[in-house]
Amino acid sequence: MKTILSLAISLTDNFTGKNPIGHVDVYLKELNKKSIENKSGYHLFLDLEKYHQEIIHQKELTVEVKSSNYFDTQKKINLSDMIKKRDNKNKEPLISIDLIPFTSYPFSQNMTLIRGIVNDASDAKPIPDAIVKVVDDDKTKSTTTNKGEFVLYFKDMTNKDIVIKNNKRLINHNTSTNTSTELEIFHPNYKKIVKSLEVEANTINQTTISLEARK
Numbered sequence: 001m002k003t004i005l006s007l008a009i010s011l012t013d014n015f016t017g018k019n020p021i022g023h024v025d026v027y028l029k030e031l032n033k034k035s036i037e038n039k040s041g042y043h044l045f046l047d048l049e050k051y052h053q054e055i056i057h058q059k060e061l062t063v064e065v066k067s068s069n070y071f072d073t074q075k076k077i078n079l080s081d082m083i084k085k086r087d088n089k090n091k092e093p094l095i096s097i098d099l100i101p102f103t104s105y106p107f108s109q110n111m112t113l114i115r116g117i118v119n120d121a122s123d124a125k126p127i128p129d130a131i132v133k134v135v136d137d138d139k140t141k142s143t144t145t146n147k148g149e150f151v152l153y154f155k156d157m158t159n160k161d162i163v164i165k166n167n168k169r170l171i172n173h174n175t176s177t178n179t180s181t182e183l184e185i186f187h188p189n190y191k192k193i194v195k196s197l198e199v200e201a202n203t204i205n206q207t208t209i210s211l212e213a214r215k
Contacts, residue, residue, distance in 0.1 A: 005086075006048035006056075007079060009035065009063060010096045013070075015153060020099055021106065022069045029062040029074075030055055049083060056080055063097070069106070070099040071143065100142075103149045110202045112154040112171065118144045118185060121210040127187060130211070135182040135194065152183075154199075162201055169201040185209055 007028075013020050019041040026035040026043040031052055035043035049056055057080050065073040075097055082093040107113055118130045126148025133141030134152065142150040154161075154171060163172040163179050170179045180196040190211035199205050 003046050004049070005044060005046060006083065006093060007045040007077075008092060008094045009043040010094060011041070011043065011065065012096065012098050013101070014098045015101050015105070015107075015155065020067065020070065022067060024065060024067040024070070024099075027064045027066070029064050030058065031061070048079070056083070063095070065097060065099065067099070068102065068104055070102050073097060073099060101151065101153065103145055103151045105151070107151075107153065107204075109204075111204075112157065112199065112201050113204045114150075114152040114181075114183075114197075114199060114207060115204055116150055116207040116209060117148045118150065118187075118209045118211060119148050120190075121212045124210075127190065127211060130185055130187040130190070132183055132185050132209070135184055154201075157201070165198075168198075171199040171201055183209070185211060187211060189214060 009026055011020050011024060027033065028045060031048070033045065035045055037043050059078060060076045061079050063075045063077055075095065077095060085091040086093050103115070118127045118132065119125060120127055128144055128146045128148060130144040131141060132144065132150045132152065140152055140154065142152050144150045161172055163170050165179050171181050172179065179198055181199045183195045183197070184192065185195065186192050190213055193211060195209055197205070197207055
């Protein structure tokens, strides 16, 4: 019996632009079904329409991606439409998903990173699900883990992005001082703050950020 491709998923490491590092699991949540990975790194779901017609014709299904090296990711898809296009227009049912490195990601030692913890100013308990981003740079951002940890990484930098100060190579991120990088920290239960810090290039920079609860 011929096997039919119902869905193919291409995963890309947001940091390297290549296939993900380490083990990655991909599921269709509503079907409780795990993908098969082929030799090219595509995650495949086969023959779904043979066994799951009713669920497939729901408006949306959820693709879940889980890995210890990347943040868990979900993407809504209309699989029924994708299968129709496959059958009528000979178009492959393919989607692409970008994976954001988790705090445990094996960055190289010479990478420019900010590793930090966001905690509650009143009791120093970690704050999960806070968003930490570089001001005026929506690409450089992270979400804190259950331990309040986050990591920001800077890539594709040139000499124009570096300022020398006291024999240190610092990131110049369009701030008034030219040697500080400004971080915005958001959480719905806490007051938003902006923190400035000097980020040394090709180094792991450490910081702790404390937030005050909204009253």
